[in-house]
Amino acid sequence: MVAGTIQLNSEGRLKHFLTIEGLDKQLLTEVLDRAGSFLSMSQHQVQKVPILRGKTIVNLFFENSTRTRTTFELAAKRLSADVVTMNIATSATSKGESLLDTIRNLEAMHVDMFVVRHAISGAAHFIAEHTAPNISVINAGDGQHAHPTQAMLDMFTIRQIKKDFSPLKVAIVGDILHSRVARSQIQALNTLGVDEVRVIAPKTLLPAYVEKLGVTAFHDMQQGLKDIDVIIMLRLQKERMNSALLPSESEYFRCFGLTEKKLLVAKPDVMVMHPGPINRGVEIESSVADGKHSVILQQVSNGIAVRMAIMAMAMQIQPSGGHTHE
Template identity: 50%
Template structure:
């Protein structure tokens, strides 16, 4: 998948994964996001980097927050945005995704933001794109690169760096594209330690995360960490865990004030949303002073602005 991302002239062609993207490119995207955020918050006019560009949101999975974030990002930079109605499209009548993409490209669509339940679908479309760029808004359990970028941006805002940080990611790691993109980004930017924690059935194969510490003990995992990323747990998955219900899951893997106290006193609490309060995170922690969850939401717009501008802008980053 990573080989599709870079064009022959070395510029970024698509954004499909943070895996293999490299430190320099990731930092350039974060710097660009921070620059755009500074302009926006100062009330200064944003550059119309996407003027006369058309961005099509192709969401084959429901995701109000990610789609809205991409739409706001594109519109703020001057793009036209089309939210493609999958339920009424020709794909529901048997047309292939590749034919749908080709048809929309013929209408001068410049970018496709793709979310799909199957691994590799954004890459599959990128391989068939003639001119347009493809941004992965989440595929299966494989990658969610812009979520990774916004998480890295939020971490850097609060810690000043990623180098040397100890980060815990807790919950359903096995099925999480967010966890994978966060790990790829944290690795690239020099995190000292990445700890993954969850029930045995929801942890990935150790070989996939050979440089991470895997654990079933949340208390030990949180000891001395700089940041905690809690992941949403689907309730139907809890039902299939032997000996677990929602109360038991929270008792063993939920983040409450007692557990938060095991982390560093300045540790931040993160969550990609939507949250299940009282299952993976206590309400007073989610709304507490160490929570940066709403900052993540805000940073998502700027991270996606930077990604779109890099791929489509009149001035491309290298």
């Protein structure tokens, strides 16, 4: 069972970006390298490149998001594409229009790319399977399945600081069960060849057979964070308290919240990440979120470059700026 096959074209190049699954180390590294080239541009004040001029990108957000939507918009604009954002959570589908009808209508407006966020796992795959062949689909998060651009920006940030993936021990802490980010991160970390991926959470927030995803599971921060190089904290949704998954925020913070004290068992140069938005005092202490180990804001800036790279690659744009023969 491999879900990634439809995202590559016949030459093995990226056509859609739906999941990390099925993508090899070389391709993931290419994404990181391309993102690096865009980042150095922005550092040199080159805000805009013309490589997607004349292309139309539609951000289809069936689920609310501020950060992801904004970085996708900025990424598209910096590639000189025309970009439209639709918050469908509050428009068409609430009038009973089916997902496919929404897509068909937008296709008729000559769109080149859909960036899709949806609350249901598999929605981006479904759209990629059914949309016109000339349209690329980027998954901006589907249900609890995947959030591959977030995972890639996290990988980018890790590489920026740690340079080499192979010796790293990485811990992902929090609600793994409901997290599309965690699923994509685990796949990316293992593909890029880190030494070890750990997940740390109470059993109520871990999916069945989680270790078969290629991780070691811990239920205790002391043990799980020992000698760790990278800590990725996940956002805890408040509604987990109402569904008998956790007793209270305070008990969660006591056991799994990241504090300076708990950081002591990690490597001295440990980096602390969080996909945002942060619940201060629930999953992370403010002094850690704002402290010297935190790279949380760096992650956000990197998000634009990584999304530019993925959009350019899915549109078959080579680093030189020319089109491939597709």
